[in-house]
Amino acid sequence: xxxxxxxxxxxxxxxxxxxxxxxxxxxxxxxxxxxxxxxxxxxxxxxxxxxxxxxxxxxxxxxxxxxxxxxxxxxxxxxxxxxxxxxxxxxxxxxxxxxxxxxxxxxxxxxxxxxxxxxxxxxxxxxxxxxxxxxxxxxxxxxxxxxxxxxxxxxxxxxxxxxxxxxxxxxxxxxxxxxxxxxxxxxxxxxxxxxxxxxxxxxxxxxxxxxxxxxxxxxxxxxxxxxxxxxxxxxxxxxxxxxxxxxxxxxxxxxxxxxxxxxxxxxxxxxxxxxxxxxxxxxxxxxxxxxxxxxxxxxxxxxxxxxxxxxxxxxxxxxxxxxxxxxxxxxxxxxxxxxxxxxxxxxxxxxxxxxxxxxxxxxxxxxxxxxxxxxxxxxxxxxxxxxxxxxxxxxxxxxxxxxxxxxxxxxxxxxxxxxxxxxxxxxxxxxxxxxxxxxxxxxxxxxxxxxxxxxxxxxxxxxxxxx
Ligand code: ARG
Numbered sequence: 001x002x003x004x005x006x007x008x009x010x011x012x013x014x015x016x017x018x019x020x021x022x023x024x025x026x027x028x029x030x031x032x033x034x035x036x037x038x039x040x041x042x043x044x045x046x047x048x049x050x051x052x053x054x055x056x057x058x059x060x061x062x063x064x065x066x067x068x069x070x071x072x073x074x075x076x077x078x079x080x081x082x083x084x085x086x087x088x089x090x091x092x093x094x095x096x097x098x099x100x101x102x103x104x105x106x107x108x109x110x111x112x113x114x115x116x117x118x119x120x121x122x123x124x125x126x127x128x129x130x131x132x133x134x135x136x137x138x139x140x141x142x143x144x145x146x147x148x149x150x151x152x153x154x155x156x157x158x159x160x161x162x163x164x165x166x167x168x169x170x171x172x173x174x175x176x177x178x179x180x181x182x183x184x185x186x187x188x189x190x191x192x193x194x195x196x197x198x199x200x201x202x203x204x205x206x207x208x209x210x211x212x213x214x215x216x217x218x219x220x221x222x223x224x225x226x227x228x229x230x231x232x233x234x235x236x237x238x239x240x241x242x243x244x245x246x247x248x249x250x251x252x253x254x255x256x257x258x259x260x261x262x263x264x265x266x267x268x269x270x271x272x273x274x275x276x277x278x279x280x281x282x283x284x285x286x287x288x289x290x291x292x293x294x295x296x297x298x299x300x301x302x303x304x305x306x307x308x309x310x311x312x313x314x315x316x317x318x319x320x321x322x323x324x325x326x327x328x329x330x331x332x333x334x335x336x337x338x339x340x341x342x343x344x345x346x347x348x349x350x351x352x353x354x355x356x357x358x359x360x361x362x363x364x365x366x367x368x369x370x371x372x373x374x375x376x377x378x379x380x381x382x383x384x385x386x387x388x389x390x391x392x393x394x395x396x397x398x399x400x401x402x403x404x405x406x407x408x409x410x411x412x413x414x415x416x417x418x419x420x421x422x423x424x425x426x427x428x429x430x431x432x433x434x435x436x437x438x439x440x441x442x443x444x445x446x447x448x449x450x451x452x453x454x455x456x457x458x459x460x461x462x463x464x465x466x467x
Contacts, residue, residue, distance in 0.1 A: 165369030196240035203231035276354035308333035
């Protein structure tokens with residue numbers, strides 16, 4: 001424990017000075033919270049406008065500060081935000097530059113506020129924008145889904161359960177399933193936005209302030225519905241960020257499932273789709289390869305987005321009221337999730353819009369695998385009044401026979417079908433085609449082209465594509 005350097009002998013090798021260098025580094029949030037600079041300027045301008053209007057600072061100082069903030073913003077816009085760890089974060093960086101530009105009056109900006117309510121406000125504004133952007137991007141994805149679904153309302157493909165051929169469905173129906181999922185994602189972002197749109201500014205460090213501030217005025221200036229109602233809650237609440245991440249995580253699961261479909265469909269044994277060149281890559285060793293990397297990365301990114309949600313949940317779970325410095329770590333996971341989500345939405349929108357669906361291959365696959373076996377059973381119930389369980393058994397025998405001969409159900413001679421059950425007659429063949437199978441499923445929300453077209457039409461209205 002000697003020496004004058006101040007550097008710790010055990011672990012100080014990389015430090016010029018002692019613990020203060022570590023403190024500086026661990027404390028600095030400027031490397032990531034500089035992303036909040038626009039929100040920080042906007043919220044500070046709202047705050048100083050209110051301070052001026054309430055006579056808490058003079059009108060002259062308020063004006064000087066507001067103009068100074070505009071100058072700082074112009075500098076950030078032109079040159080980026082300088083990263084000085086000594087200034088810790090975007091809030092102190094901005095205030096310190098403001099002081100260099102306008103002098104002592106800059107010191108009045110922080111009257112009746114704290115960085116605790118300041119960061120809570122800035123971050124809310126940022127997350128609110130991210131929610132709006134997600135909502136907008138997802139709407140574009142829905143537009144792409146609906147347009148391809150309309151094109152393929154009659155294209156027949158195998159529908160799967162357990163990834164085993166189950167019953168024929170239409171590609172339009174399959175795509176519209178994702179329209180529904182993405183619609184729920186949009187509503188989750190919209191719900192979260194409505195819930196979070198309250199302004200914490202003016203809660204100060206934790207207890208409110210003795211200055212005669214007008215929190216309704218700042219709330220309104222920043223586009224919030226109202227101020228928050230409890231100052232302790234206001235500075236320690238990050239529910240809005242968690243709500244965003246929960247919506248993002250669930251959305252990313254949907255995007256990942258869609259990506260997975262494209263990956264499977266693009267594989268050679270399936271051959272259901274040719275991916276757009278613009279969203280694929282080649283192999284450096286296998287010249288024939290065209291890899292679905294964008295879809296695979298969307299699938300991968302969902303894991304990271306879920307990780308971001310987990311990270312912030314664990315950060316928040318043990319914190320007593322009010323602010324604790326742990327909460328500085330709230331931003332990286334949200335920023336990371338937001339950029340991964342935006343990329344994922346854009347990639348899947350391009351994929352859906354530009355993929356070339358190989359409808360002949362899909363149809364051919366639907367004809368294999370006895371996808372219309374349920375139609376035979378349903379026919380026995382309807383035409384021969386056989387209980388469904390018995391019809392299921394009879395159909396099983398027919399499938400077994402067809403399989404042993406390597407033919408489709410509708411290629412079995414009538415006599416052989418009759419030998420299995422005498423109540424079968426020649427009308428059965430009309431029910432066994434894949435077209436008849438999908439057309440029959442016209443129950444609400446079913447796969448019949450008529451139902452798919454109906455839902456596509458409703459969706460086009462909901463998306464504002466049609467009156
Ligand atoms: N850099 C901090 C953060 O991002 C700002 C709030 C600091 N407040 C405090 N009491 N030290 O959370």
